Amino acid sequence: MKRLLFSRRILWIVVLTIFAFAADLRAQNAEAISNANSEYNAGRYAEAAELYESAVRGGETNAALFYNLGNARFRLGEMGQAILQYERALALEPQHPEAAANLQLARDKARALQLRQMWWERISSRVTTAQSIVAVSIAFWIAAFALSAWLFSRRRSPITVGILVISVAVLWLAAVVLYLREAGKKGRDFAVVTAQKAEARVATADSAGTILILPPGSEIKILSTRGDWIYAALPNDLRGWIPAASAERVRL
Amino acid sequence: MEKLMFPFRIRAFALLFVANLLAAVTTALAQEPNVTAVLTDAETTIGRPVQLQIQVSGASSPKPPAQITVDGLDIRAAGTSRQYQMQNFSVSYSFTFSYTIFPERAGSFKIPSQAVEAGGKTLQTPELTLTVANSPGGQSARPGRGSGGGNTANDNVDPAQIGFVEMLLPKSVAYVGEMIPVQIRLGLNMRAPVDSLGSGVQIAGQGFTTQKIGEPRQTVENINGRSYQVFIFKTAIAAVRSGTLEIGPAEINPSVRVPMGGQRNPSLPRDLFDDPFFNNFFNDPARGRTVTKEVKLKSKPTTLEVKALPPNPPGDFSGAVGTFSLKADANPKTVQVGDPITVKASIFGRGNFDRVNAPALEDESGWHKYPSADKFERDDDVGISGTKAFETVVSPKERKDKLPPLVFSFFDPIKENYVTLRSDAIPLKAEGGAPATPAPTVAAAAATTVPPTTAPSSTPAPAPQTPVQDILAQLDDRPAKPQSFQPPYTQRSFWLAQLLPLLGLLGFVGWKLRRARLDDLQAQRVQRLQHEAAEVERRMRANGVSPQQYVADASRAVQLKTALARNIDPNTVNAEIAAAAFRLDEAEHARLRQLFEQSDELRYSGQKNGNGTISPQRQQEIQDLVESLRA
Numbered sequence: 084m085k086r087l088l089f090s091r092r093i094l095w096i097v098v099l100t101i102f103a104f105a106a107d108l109r110a111q112n113a114e115a116i117s118n119a120n121s122e123y124n125a126g127r128y129a130e131a132a133e134l135y136e137s138a139v140r141g142g143e144t145n146a147a148l149f150y151n152l153g154n155a156r157f158r159l160g161e162m163g164q165a166i167l168q169y170e171r172a173l174a175l176e177p178q179h180p181e182a183a184a185n186l187q188l189a190r191d192k193a194r195a196l197q198l199r200q201m202w203w204e205r206i207s208s209r210v211t212t213a214q215s216i217v218a219v220s221i222a223f224w225i226a227a228f229a230l231s232a233w234l235f236s237r238r239r240s241p242i243t244v245g246i247l248v249i250s251v252a253v254l255w256l257a258a259v260v261l262y263l264r265e266a267g268k269k270g271r272d273f274a275v276v277t278a279q280k281a282e283a284r285v286a287t288a289d290s291a292g293t294i295l296i297l298p299p300g301s302e303i304k305i306l307s308t309r310g311d312w313i314y315a316a317l318p319n320d321l322r323g324w325i326p327a328a329s330a331e332r333v334r335l
Numbered sequence: 336m337e338k339l340m341f342p343f344r345i346r347a348f349a350l351l352f353v354a355n356l357l358a359a360v361t362t363a364l365a366q367e368p369n370v371t372a373v374l375t376d377a378e379t380t381i382g383r384p385v386q387l388q389i390q391v392s393g394a395s396s397p398k399p400p401a402q403i404t405v406d407g408l409d410i411r412a413a414g415t416s417r418q419y420q421m422q423n424f425s426v427s428y429s430f431t432f433s434y435t436i437f438p439e440r441a442g443s444f445k446i447p448s449q450a451v452e453a454g455g456k457t458l459q460t461p462e463l464t465l466t467v468a469n470s471p472g473g474q475s476a477r478p479g480r481g482s483g484g485g486n487t488a489n490d491n492v493d494p495a496q497i498g499f500v501e502m503l504l505p506k507s508v509a510y511v512g513e514m515i516p517v518q519i520r521l522g523l524n525m526r527a528p529v530d531s532l533g534s535g536v537q538i539a540g541q542g543f544t545t546q547k548i549g550e551p552r553q554t555v556e557n558i559n560g561r562s563y564q565v566f567i568f569k570t571a572i573a574a575v576r577s578g579t580l581e582i583g584p585a586e587i588n589p590s591v592r593v594p595m596g597g598q599r600n601p602s603l604p605r606d607l608f609d610d611p612f613f614n615n616f617f618n619d620p621a622r623g624r625t626v627t628k629e630v631k632l633k634s635k636p637t638t639l640e641v642k643a644l645p646p647n648p649p650g651d652f653s654g655a656v657g658t659f660s661l662k663a664d665a666n667p668k669t670v671q672v673g674d675p676i677t678v679k680a681s682i683f684g685r686g687n688f689d690r691v692n693a694p695a696l697e698d699e700s701g702w703h704k705y706p707s708a709d710k711f712e713r714d715d716d717v718g719i720s721g722t723k724a725f726e727t728v729v730s731p732k733e734r735k736d737k738l739p740p741l742v743f744s745f746f747d748p749i750k751e752n753y754v755t756l757r758s759d760a761i762p763l764k765a766e767g768g769a770p771a772t773p774a775p776t777v778a779a780a781a782a783t784t785v786p787p788t789t790a791p792s793s794t795p796a797p798a799p800q801t802p803v804q805d806i807l808a809q810l811d812d813r814p815a816k817p818q819s820f821q822p823p824y825t826q827r828s829f830w831l832a833q834l835l836p837l838l839g840l841l842g843f844v845g846w847k848l849r850r851a852r853l854d855d856l857q858a859q860r861v862q863r864l865q866h867e868a869a870e871v872e873r874r875m876r877a878n879g880v881s882p883q884q885y886v887a888d889a890s891r892a893v894q895l896k897t898a899l900a901r902n903i904d905p906n907t908v909n910a911e912i913a914a915a916a917f918r919l920d921e922a923e924h925a926r927l928r929q930l931f932e933q934s935d936e937l938r939y940s941g942q943k944n945g946n947g948t949i950s951p952q953r954q955q956e957i958q959d960l961v962e963s964l965r966a
Contacts, residue, residue: 113813116813120809120811123809124809143817144817144818144819144820145813145814145817145818146814146818147810147812147813147814150809150810151809151810154806154807154808154809157806171820174820175818175819175820176818181807181810183705183706184703184704184705184806184807185806185807186706187704187705187706188804188805188806189806191692191695194653194654194690194692196689196690197709199709199710199711200708202708205708212822212823213822213823216822216823216824216829217823220833224836224840227836227840228839228840228843231840231843231844231847232843232847235844235847235848235850235851236847237851237854265822285537290541292538292539292540292541292545293541293542293543293544293575294544294545295544295689296544296575318689319546319689320547321546321547334820335820
């Protein structure tokens with residue numbers, strides 16, 4: 084009995100410590116963001132960017148933070164980094180109008196190249212991964228309940244059949260959207276060129292032939308990595324190798 | 336007599352043998368061994384082999400030189416042919432030793448006298464001279480023995496005899512970014528069937544980009560009297576920097592089938608064009624044994640002069656070089672302020688479409704613009720020519736009566752000017768909201784072309800300026816719940832949440848199973864009662880039934896009918912319950928009561944009443960009573 088009480092106390096202490104740590108971290112991040120906003124408004128963009136980055140390193144992840152960081156990078160003239168941060172904001176909130184507007188400006192300014200997306204990829208990029216997973220989950224359980232009702236009923240009601248058909252259709256659609264979100268051009272392997280000038284080459288050597296010169300902010304999809312090089316799908320529907328340090332993944 | 340014959344036969348054979356032996360010896364002694372050496376051609380070119388033939392006569396088993404080594408020539412034994420001739424009991428022998436000579440470089444080469452052992456003597460061949468000139472077309476010489484592994488593919492195979500590669504560029508001067516179509520022609524000798532084209536064409540060189548090279552078009556052409564299977568590859572290149580660039584060579588390593596051994600039958604006539612495939616007629620790839628060999632073929636490199644683009648491009652210039660046209664339209668034409676309008680713009684022509692961005696509105700004030708979507712349709716093999724369609728959604732922030740023109744700037748290498756295309760303003764009506772604010776003055780000229788500035792002192796030509804837009808301000812709000820790039824299914828809380836519907840589903844299935852089981856039990860009970868009722872009615876219709884039995888069956892039938900109607904236990908049914916279940920009147924109730932009393936009396940009295948059978952009249956009365964019971 085004593086042992087049980089003792090272990091319960093230890094468990095509570097651990098849980099409370101974790102919560103306290105998390106709360107403290109969140110408070111630290113909030114302070115960093117607030118200071119960063121002040122620095123930005125004062126025109127000290129480099130300091131603001133550093134403070135935003137520290138909040139990101141501290142585990143803070145939200146669309147507004149990446150949007151603000153993108154603005155700071157834009158003001159510093161680092162278009163590649165600005166586009167990367169705007170893309171991160173849109174990855175968290177696809178319907179973020181400010182990030183979308185600033186992204187377009189940055190792209191126009193950097194003359195960045197974009198990956199060509201099919202219409203189904205454009206549609207699927209309007210929902211977040213979490214939304215599609217929730218839709219899959221809900222549709223799955225509804226379909227499971229409807230199927231059970233249909234199997235165990237003596238008289239198969241058309242309403243049950245209708246619910247089953249609709250839920251299976253929604254499940255399939257949501258699964259497709261989820262797959263496109265994760266495996267599509269703007270999925271897990273979506274990256275943005277951050278170097279001032281990146282040359283996509285036919286091989287992993289600086290002396291290899293050039294396929295395409297990528298302005299900063301250009302979009303690529305990482306296919307594989309080999310040492311310090313990335314093999315990527317390029318905006319002109321070709322593929323090539325670029326130095327790993329020239330690009331960063333959008334999803335952290 | 337036999338004794339006399341035998342000695343005669345022996346003597347005859349002996350005489351013949353000795354005569355032949357003498358003849359052979361005489362013949363052999365009479366023919367002195369002789370050696371000579373000839374070249375099939377005293378002059379040749381790099382890549383064109385010749386034959387060296389050493390002929391030995393007058394010896395039965397001559398020994399040729401094991402190896403002939405000459406610097407600059409690759410000499411390999413190609414075979415031996417023998418000839419025997421008998422005339423008047425004399426036999427003459429003749430041997431021809433063939434060697435194939437592959438010249439490795441140009442020059443004059445002396446093949447020294449070679450020692451041949453024949454007839455117990457060492458004979459010397461005459462010294463020969465071979466003159467080798469450079470071959471036209473830049474084809475590489477046959478690599479020598481012991482060279483690197485990369486050359487082993489061409490062992491015994493002369494690339495010049497297999498095929499050629501040429502790279503054709505239509506121009507030698509271009510601008511940075513200008514797309515230049517390139518045609519690469521690979522020709523392979525028809526007598527060397529191709530197995531594969533290897534990994535395709537590679538164009539060496541730096542400072543330019545290459546479009547994807549698609550599948551080649553195939554034709555058959557006759558070139559200099561030979562038939563070639565010609566593969567035509569199309570692509571396009573664009574220089575990324577100015578200066579002098581070396582384009583190529585274009586390289587391809589096809590795998591072809593060639594005859595094995597490379598032997599030539601010297602007794603056959605030579606091909607006039609010195610075609611080794613003809614020379615090895617009985618080793619023709621179409622007839623004899625072949626082996627697949629990889630051949631390295633290269634074209635000559637080409638020089639391209641690349642000029643830099645003129646300075647001071649228009650503000651919206653994105654690097655597009657070529658010749659383009661612009662079309663634009665917008666729908667719907669009547670909207671409310673804030674409603675979306677889809678603007679469709681098409682840029683078509685020739686050039687580097689990957690640098691063609693969406694045309695911008697000349698004056699974006701009062702408009703909110705969303706990111707564009709684009710689609711490119713090519714109408715050639717390499718993607719230089721085509722149409723790029725853009726779809727942009729804009730929404731008016733105030734009342735408008737037209738959509739401003741769309742502008743798109745590019746560099747035209749033919750006119751050698753920057754060109755700015757401007758579409759017509761599209762009349763439309765955006766109603767509601769505040770009146771339009773006056774548009775900012777734009778320092779734009781009416782001219783649509785911008786001449787290049789060549790000297791620092793010349794003033795820059797006026798170009799249309801698009802209004803400068805700034806980014807939107809910072810956001811101070813922080814979302815209530817944290818967001819993450821990690822999908823929910825990587826988090827434990829998501830899977831814990833799935834337990835709830837899972838438990839619900841299991842409970843639902845369990846409940847459904849139990850209900851099905853209960854329904855089965857109920858159905859079985861009803862079936863049992865119905866079966867018993869049918870059995871009772873059958874007994875009631877039988878003849879010769881005792882009154883006791885008949886009355887008991889009748890009362891049981893009433894009980895079963897009541898139990899089925901009311902879903903109760905039949906053993907609990909009496910006359911009152913049955914009368915209530917079937918809503919009987921007083922007379923029928925009395926008859927029913929009488930039936931039950933009679934049944935009880937007959938069952939429990941234990942006496943045999945009457946004459947042991949029931950009267951038909953009574954039977955009918957009871958039957959009518961039972962049959963009248965309907966729910």
